[in-house]
Amino acid sequence: MALVTAAVVVLDCAEPEKLAAFYKELLDAEETHASANRVEIKGTDGMRMAFRRDGNATPPSWPRPENAFQAHIDLHVDDLDAVELVVIGLGGRALETKDASGPFEERGYADPAGHSFTLRCVRSTAPKQG
Template structure:
């Protein structure tokens, strides 16, 4: 029997209520728990995320090395372009969305507080065509 039943990713930022709005919009969910210093949300697919108040939080600088990657999230999506439009509409920003030869299979973004995350195409379940 597993000792740990579930995990949750916790992001620190100065204004957790505002950052929770971004992730609630991205994950199509509502908050499941909140207090003065923490907002927890659970996405429809079971993704659990909490945003904790830290008045001294500084955004990660990824991809620059100083205070680089403090945490990294990956979300599987079926349409990168549609997901990108939603992220920008919610206040996120692109870090790296296209390579020299067209769309990548994954794209990097930052949420409104500066935490980086990746959108990755969900692997196709269709048989490979030769």
């Protein structure tokens, strides 16, 4: 029997309802729990996140060195440009605009509460069939 039955990424923020709404839309998730100080969601792929109320929460400053990464999330996507439009439309903001080269292409963003996350496009290296 597993000792741990689920892992949940928890982000502290001033307004958990608003941050949960951002990630619910972005991840096509459903709300699984809500209380006065915490909202939990579960994505279609099973990813679980929670948002905990903390009136003193300080967002990470990344890419600036002071108070840099506290944690960040990598989100795998098929189309960076299309998902970027959704992120910006939901209230997220770009943290950097440089174009990553090589087999991985990624872009950094902040959610509406300032937590950093990366949209990452992994190109297949398998030979084409047919």
